[in-house]
Amino acid sequence: MKSEPSAPPAAPFAPLVEDLLAALPEGRVLLDPDVIAGLSHDEAEWAPVGRAAAVVRALTTEDVRSTVEVCLRHRAPVIARGAGTGLSGGANAVDGCVVVSLDRMTDIVEIDPLERLAVVGPGVVNDDLRAAVAEHGLWYPPDPASSPWSTIGGNVATNAGGLCCVKYGVTRDYVLELEMVTGTAEVVRLGRRTAKGVAGYDLAGLVVGSEGTLGIVTEVTVRLRPLPGPAVTVAGFFSDVVTAGEAVRAVGAAGITPAALELVDRHCLRAVDEWKNMGLSLEADVVLLARLDDPGETAERMADQVVACFQDAGATWAERSTDPEEAEALFAARRLAYPAVGRLGPVLTEDVCVPREHIPAMLGRIDEIGRRHDVTIANIAHAGDGNLHPLLLTEHGDDAARGRAQLAFEEILDAALALGGTVTGEHGVGLLKAGGLTRELDPAVLALHRAVKSALDPAWLLNPGKIFAPPPDVPAIPHRSGGAA
Amino acid sequence: MKSEPSAPPAAPFAPLVEDLLAALPEGRVLLDPDVIAGLSHDEAEWAPVGRAAAVVRALTTEDVRSTVEVCLRHRAPVIARGAGTGLSGGANAVDGCVVVSLDRMTDIVEIDPLERLAVVGPGVVNDDLRAAVAEHGLWYPPDPASSPWSTIGGNVATNAGGLCCVKYGVTRDYVLELEMVTGTAEVVRLGRRTAKGVAGYDLAGLVVGSEGTLGIVTEVTVRLRPLPGPAVTVAGFFSDVVTAGEAVRAVGAAGITPAALELVDRHCLRAVDEWKNMGLSLEADVVLLARLDDPGETAERMADQVVACFQDAGATWAERSTDPEEAEALFAARRLAYPAVGRLGPVLTEDVCVPREHIPAMLGRIDEIGRRHDVTIANIAHAGDGNLHPLLLTEHGDDAARGRAQLAFEEILDAALALGGTVTGEHGVGLLKAGGLTRELDPAVLALHRAVKSALDPAWLLNPGKIFAPPPDVPAIPHRSGGAA
DSSP states (O other): OOOOOOSOOOGGGHHHHHHHHHHSOTTOEEOOHHHHHHTSOOSOTTOOOOOOSEEEEOSSHHHHHHHHHHHHHHTOOEEEESSSOOSSSTTOOOTTOEEEEOTTOOOEEEEETTTTEEEEOTTOBHHHHHHHHHTTTEEOOOOOTTTTTOBHHHHHHHTOOOTTHHHHOOGGGGEEEEEEEOTTSOEEEEEOSSSOOOSSOOHHHHHTTSTTSSOEEEEEEEEOEEOOOOOEEEEEEESSHHHHHHHHHHHHHTTOOOSEEEEEEHHHHHHHHHHHOOOOOOOOSEEEEEEEOOTTTHHHHHHHHHHHHHHHHTOSEEEEOSOHHHHHHHHHHHHHHHHHHHTTSOEEEOOOBOOGGGHHHHHHHHHHHHHHTTOEEEEEEEGGGTEEEEEEEOOTTOHHHHHHHHHHHHHHHHHHHHTTOBSOSSSOOTTTTHHHHHHHSOHHHHHHHHHHHHHHOTTOOBSTTSSSOOOTTSOOOOOOOOOOO | OOOOOOSOOOGGGHHHHHHHHHHSOTTOEEOOHHHHHHTSOOSOTTOOOOOOSEEEEOSSHHHHHHHHHHHHHHTOOEEEESSSOOSSSTTOOOTTOEEEEOTTOOOEEEEETTTTEEEEOTTOBHHHHHHHHHTTTEEOOOOOTTTTTOBHHHHHHHTOOOTTHHHHOOGGGGEEEEEEEOTTSOEEEEEOSSSOOOSSOOHHHHHTTSTTSSOEEEEEEEEOEEOOOOOEEEEEEESSHHHHHHHHHHHHHTTOOOSEEEEEEHHHHHHHHHHHOOOOOOOOSEEEEEEEOOTTTHHHHHHHHHHHHHHHHTOSEEEEOSOHHHHHHHHHHHHHHHHHHHTTSOEEEOOOBOOGGGHHHHHHHHHHHHHHTTOEEEEEEEGGGTEEEEEEEOOTTOHHHHHHHHHHHHHHHHHHHHTTOBSOSSSOOTTTTHHHHHHHSOHHHHHHHHHHHHHHOTTOOBSTTSSSOOOTTSOOOOOOOOOOO
């Protein structure tokens, strides 16, 4: 459960709300306290949530522009959100802000099979985009595990990755053009529709992954690929995470690029099985799943190499799947791991990414940190990328456990940095990793970030306080810390 | 021939030069007027060239940092250059500037086969990087036709493309991390070494393609791929560019992604043959070359499809090459086309890129514009990307022809924009396309560019006047227009 403010909008918001009501078509401005509370946070556990003045449920770019214009006049922060599946608090409200919900901007404007691109509203759900383009034999690769729920706008905000990005890249690799509303309430188009182009700075790429702090994206043109052919799946069972990590490193050292190389542990498999009754085997402590999708005989040859890598590293069992349904069930279980574990209690989700060489060491450090702080840690990972998602599990109402989990969370960030890694591979900094970011980036680099932010959003109106704190000369916007769940 | 100022540095530069000499190790500051003149321009025809105060031939990051520090004190512009193979005037000197030549920073610092990355100095020549990583079975894909001469630093500055980017992407897709000296003389590292990472804005990606206006790159960490297997080549002969363009569109419509799909016309083939005596067939007016490198039987199946696309579009001849040497000779001829044509006289090089759908129309427009202005136009193209390089040929000393070529140049830019294209696909804006850029980008988007430039280089010290003019409140730096050759 998230902390959800339930009081009605405070009186000081009245002039702002009046102007929003005047500027926007009827029905766009939502003032019901429960509705506001429900749309004021993402899925990040224990990230602070402020009290929003209103939610604007935008249907058009002009709705967004008008909202920013009104907020600029009132110096009210603007927080954009999609489906709210974020895991870092990036879409959490700050006090006195207006939340702009883009989840109804679901137009699929265009699918162009020759140019291999699609133009979509930010509220289009990732899986809906995939389904629409698949009808043309095309594929939108970025596949965060949240793809049944998360929106393209949110994927753009966090530069979402997913299972297949070990081979096919992340959201930024697929964004050609953006329409966006700036912090000065202008509508601009950034990027291009052509296959190549270097006319000016890559501002579209800059906006991808900027977590709503540089502009509010109102339309996205994405690059597509042909649908890949059938894939071969390899599964391997391991008795501990470090051995599984060694197998992952061995696949990399063999020069193999799988289309996915995922790790999921017994905690997660059990949680999925208890929820969905999928009849998953719970024999292994850790499972690695590899998918090979190269054409012709190549995939089968590579699959045999992956089996050998798993066995040589010490798998208790490793085989090519001969049953496509079974293979699909294993990947489905991987995708369901996060919500399944989330059903059991509050979860702090890590997103560290380390060089491949250090995957075994990092998995070992996570295990050790969990034991030392008496925190149960479930593991899922885009292991082939070194992008690990240890899930720190607690129980509702156990404040001591929460404290221990938060200490372990920060220690895992530091361990990743010590191994040359990053505090966030794909979820974004949001609020939960803002401290980690200051440990990852040099002050001079953080100063460049603030300069870019000031350049594109001079009033620091857009999602202030996310990623990094505003500089001292920008008036601080107070956060109301969320209570314990 | 370029216009090369030959007068010695003017007296007003003396205090700047004195401080450079004091700040840098012996031998780094070059003052010989002929040396300065030779390092004051790239290969762009008729782009204005100013008179530099000095050249600093940097050997270390600290050399670059010291140079920027001195220049900041004197408010002297700093122009970074690599091999000077640019085609837009991006590395041309402006009056009173210091040229920082990075061509001696040629260290290959690290090659990591497991992470598939290499760390190199900006002066490493593209082909030298490829050769070094090939020893580890690895491949650096971006392959501008200038790869035997151009440097990685220059490739980063222009976000260079090349033949294989139709399948494998451009320089930005391969840059993981950059070390750079900012316009405030700080050394920063941007980006990351991990496979994924979203800790902060993608400032490394922003710097790629910024043509030396946001920082001077002193080290580059590039992503590598495994070396591709053997490729199959298809050649097709066509009697005109529009028919060849239709064949290119047909390949795209068939859903085929070749590893290269190049166009080269008879003008270019003849120029190469006259230079290198390669015994090239000159039967065709236009040749298309496709390379297919998918594993196993797939490449051969795709090659047959490409042959069919060429034939259906109206090729006079199309076949899979059965002779690898012959296939390599055709690609070598393609790569040599630009310097071969350049031997014949001054060449204005276009770099427009249009959506695939409009490739035939754009090739037709180029032909028509050439005829109307009485300008001979040779064509090379990364046709599969829609990235066309019509070469506008003139003769030395023919001012009337120069005037007609410059008119045709601008009309081709406008024709590309009218078809939804861009004025530059991979060469950069530099000076030659600064006018085109203002026609391509909205004023609001240009204002965002200037804001980003001001944020990262507050003194507008780095390569001022390239891409766009400084805003009025930045003191203008006069250009000395180059005379006719």
